[in-house]
Amino acid sequence: MSIDDVTAARIGDDWLRAAVAPAGAFGRRYDETAPAYGPGDEGRASEEIAECVALAQQLAPAALDRLRGALRAVPEPTPIVVRARAGDVLGDVDFYELARFAGTLDELARLWNDAGGTHERTPTRVERLRSLLAPGRDGDGFYLADAFGSGLRAARAELLRAENDLELQRRSIAERVRETLGVVPPGDEFVVMRDLHPDPLPPELRLVRETPAYRVVTFELQTDARDGGFARVAAAEEAARRELSSRIAAEHDDVIAATRALGALDHVLARAAFVQRWGGCVPEFASAIAFEDGILAPLAEQLAARGRRYTPLTLELPGVAVLTGPNMGGKSAALATTGFLCACAALGIPPPARAARLPLLERIVWLGGDDSARQTRLLSSYADEVVRARDVLATASARCLILVDEFARTTGPREGRALLIALLEALRSRGAFALAATHFDGVAEAAKVTHLRIAGLSVATFAALDARDLDAALDAINAAMDYRIVAAEAPDSASDALALAELLGFDRTVVARARALYERPADEPPARG
């Protein structure tokens, strides 16, 4: 499904993708490779959405949080197994990370079972990998234990003996130094003062550096046994690592498959968490757009942050429709909600609604409305709208949803209205879905499309209001506004503009004069004086 940047911002597609972002790296990788559903994918989309809804119901929120937390903490094994398969000899930190990966999968599986998760989605375990590394596990850590190589134990024991012998040599030399020079060496390297000890140095000491006042010396240790032992340990450890790396290379495919399964689980759990937060339904896929109590979640979140209530919307859009109603009545929000729910379906996300019938679309386009990004461009608002409309018309089809927000409002009203009517006629003829919010009168009737309207201000409630500050006015409008979408019974598109202006504190005498002008018959000449 194609959504351009302007549309993505207007319908909350960006917000949506962030809201269902997986917790861990595997899930994010899975998301990057999972395309949106389009026409023909209804079966798969329905299956995924149904699973998300089922998981949201099945898993307790706390258990879901724990699972997502565990997914976030799974270490990344991919580069390690890729290197092993390429023939690299892995290091001990690599083995540790792989062991941690295997252990985390076990922990995830345990959490999944505790949460009552379905058998089909039980996180994959990497039993063979875990078994390979088990001899090195000590608690949560890893050590290249003797069991990993036949010669390891003997080589290490030999090295330890050599180190101990070296220590005995040190002590012996230190004792001789004390006896012959009267100096207690603080370490292998120390200073012999010339004035106190002018004689030749004992043979066990090697000169490192000298000055007129003193000589810096070090123990002349016989390190052959230790060096040989070290070399044998190095060879045995590398042999053990090579053997273990080779076995791990054979687990490459299983490990990669496990990370993909983790990615898929993370993907679906992110959507289940979304459903637990916002609700969601399994839509019926159809050639119609209809939903009950649909929620534009990003707007609902914004309103909740300001202590305001969001009113879910119910809408039936058989093909092309015009939406009229008062300013601040939620026309643009209704457009965005329609696009948001369709985008949810295309992404395999349960649309937050009580019920929905939706198509899988090829394209959603937002046309018109304010767009600050456009203001930096050379085209005027009107020209920009026309160019976008031109492109929309060129590709509009039955699998497109065009959300038209006060198209042509910045040009002359007669010509703008005519252009909007013609645009809707053209979209209707192409079978596209379109919802057009406008203040122009009689557009739906002229274009022969459905006319919907926002129910609008409740006059009885409104009459009692006398808001004196903006916040109070917004609260009053919110309380007085009936945001429901209903079938329009008259061709006019009453906007309650004068009432709202008064409520927002506009000069009452000016509003009264405007009302007088508005209510005057069209053929009456203007009053003089």
Place this chain on the structure above:
Amino acid sequence: MVVVGTAKNTGKTTAFNALCAVAGRRGIAIAVTSLGRDGEPADALDGEAKPRVRFAAGTLVALPAGLVPRTPALAILESGGPTALGAVVFARAMLPVTCEIGGPPTARAMRSVVRRLTALTDGPVLVDGAIDRIAPLAGGDDAIVLAAGAASGATVSAVAATAAETVARLQLPGRDPSRERARVVAIDGALDAGSAQDLIAHAAGATVVVNDPTRVTVRGALLAALRDAVDLRCERPLRIVACTTSPLGRGVALSAELLVKAVAQATGLPAFDVVSDLAATPMPNGATP
């Protein structure tokens, strides 16, 4: 315990190794890490041979994954935050081992590493430090050992003077509300020469508070004048407990005995030459034993 040097090649790693060796001889299990990168065979800048860092079996070490030695293998206990050389790895030496050590790049991460090492061991945590990176350790009860050596001066008195100035700067007293002057000036960030001059001119007699001693970048006579003019203090003091001395520098060879005595006297702290096995403590009358 953190070992820092007054300059490069002043015997910091030698002192660090001596502390590790003493712990080993006494059977004390220790944990070690570095505020920079230490234990490499040669200095990355001048190619000079450097002392290697060697740990006894049982030593706990925090180091970047890229510095974990192949042989003898360490027991990897856990991994932490990132460094330029891979994640910080907490590991235990199973056999005596010589290796490079390093630490995380940020103060916050270093605090976290030291906390983790402290939790993982019963013994002390030793940090091979860097004087410009000890800020994260300020305000705690960590002990700091200052390594002073011939690399920081051509004469005994020059080395001792540098050590004394460094100690004076790092031993800035902590804030004490009961002794604060009527006017208190808090310095947010570094106290440099410009702000020192401003304070001398406009805040004489006031208590001036910096976050920690490393924020004082002013040196020499100007620092002395500032301390005469104001009551200079810090929110998070450092605790310097001793000095070590190294009489050998590039082309310089000083008297080990005179140097250790001079540093002790100049800094007012016990001083040790861990190579010559010399020690000196400051005497009230100016003499040293």
